[in-house]
Amino acid sequence: xxxxxxxxxxxxxxxxxxxxxxxxxxxxxxxxxxxxxxxxxxxxxxxxxxxxxxxxxxxxxxxxxxxxxxxxxxxxxxxxxxxxxxxxxxxxxxxxxxxxxxxxxxxxxxxxxxxxxxxxxxxxxxx
Numbered sequence: 743x744x745x746x747x748x749x750x751x752x753x754x755x756x757x758x759x760x761x762x763x764x765x766x767x768x769x770x771x772x773x774x775x776x777x778x779x780x781x782x783x784x785x786x787x788x789x790x791x792x793x794x795x796x797x798x799x800x801x802x803x804x805x806x807x808x809x810x811x812x813x814x815x816x817x818x819x820x821x822x823x824x825x826x827x828x829x830x831x832x833x834x835x836x837x838x839x840x841x842x843x844x845x846x847x848x849x850x851x852x853x854x855x856x857x858x859x860x861x862x863x864x865x866x867x868x869x
Contacts, residue, residue, distance in 0.1 A: 835850075
């Protein structure tokens with residue numbers, strides 16, 4: 743009898759977790775961008791994934807502005823990539839419900855576009 747209740751409770755919990763995960767549960771609670779927490783921070787883009795080219799890390803960058811949905815990051819020192827000098831990158835959230843401004847609290851993957859227009863995926867880390 744008691745095993746039946748425990749089994750029923752486990753099934754209910756598993757069903758709730760499946761529904762939460764399948765419907766983008768984090769977005770249920772109104773997670774949104776809070777630019778005031780992020781603009782002015784110094785960050786670094788790591789684990790960069792760009793088809794055809796690889797670079798693991800970019801120079802540190804300062805978050806200078808927010809123009810929804812993009813943040814602009816100006817590199818502290820320009821760097822060369824595919825023969826072009828890059829001075830800034832624009833980043834935006836990669837998955838709904840995971841705001842870029844939450845990078846101070848957790849690891850956030852972002853979609854990024856270099857000044858030259860090359861797009862890639864990276865992880866944002868506060869310096």
